Amino acid sequence: MNQKEVIVTGGMGYIGSHTTVALQNAGYSVFILDNLSNSDIGVLDGIYRITGVRPGFKKLDCTDISGMRRVFEKHYNAVGVIHFAAHKAVGESVSNPLMYYRNNLNGLINVLDMMGTFDIPNLVFSSSATVYGQPDSLPVTEDTPLKPATSAYGQTKVMGENIIADAVRANPGIRATLLRYFNPIGAHPSGQIGERPNGVPNNLMPYICQVAAGQREYLNIFGNDYDTPDGYCVRDYLDINDLADAHVAAMRHLQSGGSGVNVYNLGTGRGQSVMQLVDAFQRATGVNIPYKITSRRAGDVSSIYANADRAARELNWRAVVPLHETLASAWRWQKKLAKSK
Numbered sequence: 001m002n003q004k005e006v007i008v009t010g011g012m013g014y015i016g017s018h019t020t021v022a023l024q025n026a027g028y029s030v031f032i033l034d035n036l037s038n039s040d041i042g043v044l045d046g047i048y049r050i051t052g053v054r055p056g057f058k059k060l061d062c063t064d065i066s067g068m069r070r071v072f073e074k075h076y077n078a079v080g081v082i083h084f085a086a087h088k089a090v091g092e093s094v095s096n097p098l099m100y101y102r103n104n105l106n107g108l109i110n111v112l113d114m115m116g117t118f119d120i121p122n123l124v125f126s127s128s129a130t131v132y133g134q135p136d137s138l139p140v141t142e143d144t145p146l147k148p149a150t151s152a153y154g155q156t157k158v159m160g161e162n163i164i165a166d167a168v169r170a171n172p173g174i175r176a177t178l179l180r181y182f183n184p185i186g187a188h189p190s191g192q193i194g195e196r197p198n199g200v201p202n203n204l205m206p207y208i209c210q211v212a213a214g215q216r217e218y219l220n221i222f223g224n225d226y227d228t229p230d231g232y233c234v235r236d237y238l239d240i241n242d243l244a245d246a247h248v249a250a251m252r253h254l255q256s257g258g259s260g261v262n263v264y265n266l267g268t269g270r271g272q273s274v275m276q277l278v279d280a281f282q283r284a285t286g287v288n289i290p291y292k293i294t295s296r297r298a299g300d301v302s303s304i305y306a307n308a309d310r311a312a313r314e315l316n317w318r319a320v321v322p323l324h325e326t327l328a329s330a331w332r333w334q335k336k337l338a339k340s341k
Ligand code: NAD
Pocket: 009, 010, 011, 012, 013, 014, 015, 016, 033, 034, 035, 036, 037, 038, 039, 060, 061, 062, 063, 083, 084, 085, 086, 087, 088, 103, 107, 126, 127, 128, 129, 181, 182, 183, 184
């Protein structure tokens, strides 16, 4: 039994696979639980090609409590759990809310239950900037008041944070870190792992990449009449490898002691508009992105970006990868995906 093992739920997905690489590079051994509902077994080969180590893997649904018990029984010595496993499509969560509550909340409850049963002390949870809604002032700090969620997906993040707080209060043997991600983009620089959107991408970056690859004719830009400097929505886009490193920093920090629940924003601290991101992609790759301005997308906030000073202070973590490298890695991965089809 490895003394530095981390159980990673959803570790075959976009953020989980990059985090597995970062954990392995930092000397942890990783055991992945994933039901492959939004990922592919080939991800294990990508991780192996980057790190030279194949993580442990079990195909399992986190909502399956008996399956979870069998795995946690074997891995009771793990130092912690990073819980990524969740459905994440905002629109789908509005049309099928029960599927989102069932998957995202039951999975989390089972993780907490098993951590309590087998005395596994440290939890890192994937939360999201979506919990802030449209904040009254920018940038947002961790103390910025949360706004009511506008989708069932957003609700599962707010409720997930509350469930964790209650569970930790009731069992001080567990400590937890909630990571509120802003907008992760890009891929591993090796081109071995990246994001695999299912069907038509909801998110901006994979959509831009598919337009660049000629798979889609043009990008729809959702609105140019926002109350922002250039009229386009503003977000805080951070490199996926920076985000992965933050999980290693968070796990180390939990292992160093303390109690209760920590909360960190993970972003660059800089806002970019949709048009700025399109321009930066064109400059970084030399590929032209045709676009059309369409109406606003329901539920979009106009502007949000992070104050990530707390993560810098307490986790010694900062986003460091320059945007042009992130965009180049996204494009490299897109070309590889197109070839593999
Ligand atoms: P992803 O879909 O690429 O990865 C999620 C993984 O979890 C997939 O491999 C999927 O097969 C698996 N999974 C889903 N439900 C499961 C279940 N019940 N049991 C076992 N495995 C299950 O998504 P991602 O972008 O890597 O997101 C990871 C986490 O980060 C999610 O919790 C998501 O809500 C959160 N998050 C993502 C973003 C983003 O922009 N990508 C932003 C904020 C928060």
